[in-house]
Amino acid sequence: MKVLSVVFISLMLIACNTPQKEITDSNVTAQNHADVMKQVFDTPKYAIKSIGILVYDGVNSMDFIGPRYVFSSSGVKPQLIGLKPGKVKTANGLEFVVNTVIDSVQKLDVLVIPGGTIATIKAAQNRRLLNWIKKIDKNSIYTTSVCTGGWILGATGLLQGKKASTNWYREEEILTKFGAIPANERYTKDGKYWTSAGVTAGMDMSLAIVADNFGKNYAQAIMLDMEYDAQPPIEGGSPEKTDKKVYQMMELMYEAMITPAIDSLKIINLK
Amino acid sequence: MKVLSVVFISLMLIACNTPQKEITDSNVTAQNHADVMKQVFDTPKYAIKSIGILVYDGVNSMDFIGPRYVFSSSGVKPQLIGLKPGKVKTANGLEFVVNTVIDSVQKLDVLVIPGGTIATIKAAQNRRLLNWIKKIDKNSIYTTSVCTGGWILGATGLLQGKKASTNWYREEEILTKFGAIPANERYTKDGKYWTSAGVTAGMDMSLAIVADNFGKNYAQAIMLDMEYDAQPPIEGGSPEKTDKKVYQMMELMYEAMITPAIDSLKIINLK
Numbered sequence: 001m002k003v004l005s006v007v008f009i010s011l012m013l014i015a016c017n018t019p020q021k022e023i024t025d026s027n028v029t030a031q032n033h034a035d036v037m038k039q040v041f042d043t044p045k046y047a048i049k050s051i052g053i054l055v056y057d058g059v060n061s062m063d064f065i066g067p068r069y070v071f072s073s074s075g076v077k078p079q080l081i082g083l084k085p086g087k088v089k090t091a092n093g094l095e096f097v098v099n100t101v102i103d104s105v106q107k108l109d110v111l112v113i114p115g116g117t118i119a120t121i122k123a124a125q126n127r128r129l130l131n132w133i134k135k136i137d138k139n140s141i142y143t144t145s146v147c148t149g150g151w152i153l154g155a156t157g158l159l160q161g162k163k164a165s166t167n168w169y170r171e172e173e174i175l176t177k178f179g180a181i182p183a184n185e186r187y188t189k190d191g192k193y194w195t196s197a198g199v200t201a202g203m204d205m206s207l208a209i210v211a212d213n214f215g216k217n218y219a220q221a222i223m224l225d226m227e228y229d230a231q232p233p234i235e236g237g238s239p240e241k242t243d244k245k246v247y248q249m250m251e252l253m254y255e256a257m258i259t260p261a262i263d264s265l266k267i268i269n270l271k
Numbered sequence: 272m273k274v275l276s277v278v279f280i281s282l283m284l285i286a287c288n289t290p291q292k293e294i295t296d297s298n299v300t301a302q303n304h305a306d307v308m309k310q311v312f313d314t315p316k317y318a319i320k321s322i323g324i325l326v327y328d329g330v331n332s333m334d335f336i337g338p339r340y341v342f343s344s345s346g347v348k349p350q351l352i353g354l355k356p357g358k359v360k361t362a363n364g365l366e367f368v369v370n371t372v373i374d375s376v377q378k379l380d381v382l383v384i385p386g387g388t389i390a391t392i393k394a395a396q397n398r399r400l401l402n403w404i405k406k407i408d409k410n411s412i413y414t415t416s417v418c419t420g421g422w423i424l425g426a427t428g429l430l431q432g433k434k435a436s437t438n439w440y441r442e443e444e445i446l447t448k449f450g451a452i453p454a455n456e457r458y459t460k461d462g463k464y465w466t467s468a469g470v471t472a473g474m475d476m477s478l479a480i481v482a483d484n485f486g487k488n489y490a491q492a493i494m495l496d497m498e499y500d501a502q503p504p505i506e507g508g509s510p511e512k513t514d515k516k517v518y519q520m521m522e523l524m525y526e527a528m529i530t531p532a533i534d535s536l537k538i539i540n541l542k
Binding site: 037039040061062065066068069072077080087092093094095096097147167168186197198199200201203204207208211216217219220221223224225226227228229230231232233234236237238239241242243245246247249250 | 308310311332333336337339340343348351358363364365366367368418438439457468469470471472474475478479482487488490491492494495496497498499500501502503504505507508509510512513514516517518520521
């Protein structure tokens with residue numbers, strides 16, 4: 001379901017001013033919900049007031065929808081930030097509407113950079129975008145990337161000397177190009193920089209950020225709301241857990257799709 | 272990344288007419304990709320030609336984006352089917368564009384019905400929608416629901432006597448209202464009816480359907496593409512795995528949000 005975003009946003013405001021009562025099943029009101037929340041949740045580490053998720057034509061839908069879903073329950077509505085106003089089309093053809101554009105956003109507490117394929121390589125060479133990311137990063141509390149979004153973040157130079165993770169395909173080689181230290185993890189934290197492996201790893205990273213800032217109970221509440229207790233029908237989801245023939249086929253496919261464009265990835269010299 | 276949808280759709284067509292060669296790393300072309308795919312994938316059980324995902328204002332974003340993502344890699348582009356043309360807004364405010372509307376769709380091989388909260392209860396009383404679902408179900412190969420989408424499917428009467436699963440909140444009571452047999456599983460298959468638990472369970476169910484129809488290697492290829500090897504930062508995601516205080520708080524929240532509307536759920540007498 002998705003009651004959490006609505007309830008949290010409204011109740012986080014109430015929560016500050018109400019006395020505590022014990023949790024009971026009876027007579028639930030917005031008022032005693034707020035009491036309940038005070039008993040269950042820690043005080044946040046940082047007061048997060050703005051969360052922005054970069055989007056662009058060709059972005060991977062799950063890369064940004066997963067984090068958007070998790071952060072929607074954090075009491076702040078995440079903004080989808082485009083390069084231009086209006087509609088954006090994902091890599092697999094979902095058309096959606098951005099909330100704002102990069103030129104209108106001067107500051108974010110949390111920045112999420114999702115990935116894609118060819119469009120992501122193009123974004124990793126867009127100086128206007130990369131300069132904007134560097135500007136936002138100056139005052140951010142969390143600067144993050146999901147999947148090949150790490151290629152964009154890497155191109156800014158901000159991952160130099162930092163441990164990082166990204167999509168499995170040519171992971172080590174690409175992170176090394178950006179001066180990052182390949183961690184080969186589901187998600188990696190190095191200071192305020194959080195970078196995740198491919199696609200669904202963005203949900204795990206976002207939950208970890210929620211746990212980091214709002215405490216474990218908060219993350220667990222969101223996990224229950226999204227029933228995030230994965231039970232796929234078969235083992236898989238990483239190169240190690242995938243049948244060798246299947247893995248090889250996927251590697252060949254990726255290669256055909258993004259070679260030679262991928263070879264152009266590098267830190268872009270920004271002024 | 273998201274190369275799979277594009278590559279699969281184009282290569283599935285080529286695959287039928289090419290001789291097999293052994294998998295090698297060298298000289299990758301669309302042609303030998305097709306050969307590779309023939310070696311790796313089984314022949315599908317059914318030739319699936321149309322996949323439709325119902326969407327409506329107030330739908331849960333992850334409920335439909337997860338299945339859409341998985342099925343986008345199955346060689347058929349899933350259609351987002353609205354009650355009206357144009358934009359739809361999810362429960363957490365994502366605005367996106369539908370591909371078509373229920374009145375224009377007479378037949379689907381796969382139907383996915385995602386959930387939400389109040390909007391879903393309303394949809395479960397919309398006779399025009401319920402009649403459409405029954406019509407589609409007559410010729411479907413898979414009729415499925417995600418999360419509280421099971422409330423809509425249940426309201427058509429199609430789950431009578433069937434094992435089913437849905438979102439954890441008052442699961443047993445609600446499924447019983449629809450004459451279904453509560454299975455309390457991550458996802459449940461009863462004949463052609465597949466019903467999943469909340470939100471992210473829709474991904475597991477969709478992968479299981481892919482495995483059922485296209486074979487395990489196909490599902491594993493998609494899982495690698497979406498790096499679906501969940502590693503959340505803490506245990507959780509089901510009532511049983513959630514701290515009692517957190518669970519109780521969430522139950523109270525759900526109760527405040529959807530009571531008494533939820534009491535109106537029942538099989539709607541359709542003509």
